[in-house]
Amino acid sequence: MNRHLLSMHDLSAEDVIRVLDTANSFREVGTRVIKKVPALRGRTVVNLFLENSTRTRISFELAAKRLSADVINFAAGGSSVSKGESLKDTALTLQAMGADAIVVRHSSSGSPVQLTRWVEGHVLNAGDGTHEHPTQALLDLYTMREWLGRLEGLRVAIVGDVLHSRVARSLSFGLVKMGADVTLVGPPTLIPPDAPRWGVSVGFDLSSVLPKLDVCYLLRVQTERQRLEYFPSVREYHRLFGLTRACAAQLPEGSVIMHPGPMNRGVEIDSEVADLPQSLIEEQVTNGIAIRMSLLYLLLGGGGSAGAGAGEEEVADA
Ligand code: CP
Numbered sequence: 001m002n003r004h005l006l007s008m009h010d011l012s013a014e015d016v017i018r019v020l021d022t023a024n025s026f027r028e029v030g031t032r033v034i035k036k037v038p039a040l041r042g043r044t045v046v047n048l049f050l051e052n053s054t055r056t057r058i059s060f061e062l063a064a065k066r067l068s069a070d071v072i073n074f075a076a077g078g079s080s081v082s083k084g085e086s087l088k089d090t091a092l093t094l095q096a097m098g099a100d101a102i103v104v105r106h107s108s109s110g111s112p113v114q115l116t117r118w119v120e121g122h123v124l125n126a127g128d129g130t131h132e133h134p135t136q137a138l139l140d141l142y143t144m145r146e147w148l149g150r151l152e153g154l155r156v157a158i159v160g161d162v163l164h165s166r167v168a169r170s171l172s173f174g175l176v177k178m179g180a181d182v183t184l185v186g187p188p189t190l191i192p193p194d195a196p197r198w199g200v201s202v203g204f205d206l207s208s209v210l211p212k213l214d215v216c217y218l219l220r221v222q223t224e225r226q227r228l229e230y231f232p233s234v235r236e237y238h239r240l241f242g243l244t245r246a247c248a249a250q251l252p253e254g255s256v257i258m259h260p261g262p263m264n265r266g267v268e269i270d271s272e273v274a275d276l277p278q279s280l281i282e283e284q285v286t287n288g289i290a291i292r293m294s295l296l297y298l299l300l301g302g303g304g305s306a307g308a309g310a311g312e313e314e315v316a317d318a
Helices: 013-031 055-066 087-096 111-116 134-148 166-177 206-212 234-241 281-299 312-316
Strands: 044-049 070-075 101-106 122-128 155-159 181-185 201-203 215-218 256-258
Touching (some): 013 055, 013 281, 055 101, 055 122, 055 281, 122 281, 134 215, 134 281, 155 206, 166 181, 256 281
Parallel strands (some): 044 070
């Protein structure tokens, strides 16, 4: 594996399988009374979250703590960033304090790659602007494989505000890499013009796509990133692209519904649909911890020479 995880393009299909298989070893740790293994004892992981997050930040913190790493949580508020300190000086300060890994979320696309030029530790992209969110894609791939038994040949629709979605980009790249059949569905204004070059199909009519799916993956409408009017009204968006109860009934038996969170209940997904048994939204969150344990373990040297099943020694050594 590469030294950093900045994009799904950093991972080969074999790397993806290795991350998912290693996560399997770590998921069992989360079911124990004492949810801790010694794999990263003495290592320091910094969570540098300069944009808001609930799931990713807490998940990375739990993952690092369950691996026995020392964890520093860093947010803009309360730090010298609020006094105008630059990202470079923040990074050099963390480097000087001996950070082995920096997990970074930032509103500017490309911030993680910039960090790699300033620090010696491993950099993990926890979401940068509208660019990528690779750890979300990996936990989604894990969840799909777990529930549907495979990735190759899966028929997946990613529905909604693809234009502003780093999740849609990373997940599309990951699914295509693993041989899945991906369709992006949304208003033409919210589909990136270069999407066909990602190896995906594009559709504008949700109803015609739903009956052919294994996975219906809803995206949050990102009003905070939309500087223009991309659709006439939220009501119209919900009517054409929201997953209502009637829409969910068009999905084949055995198919699943996913969403990366946070959700706008009543906009891209009806509240009762989010709570259906075939909705995997909470499973995605749970699996996120195991995926981030797997990544920290593999990147920080715990899995240097190990293949699939890495981590079992440390898991057993708890
Ligand atoms: N899915 C996701 O990235 O959620 P957060 O913004 O809460 O981390």
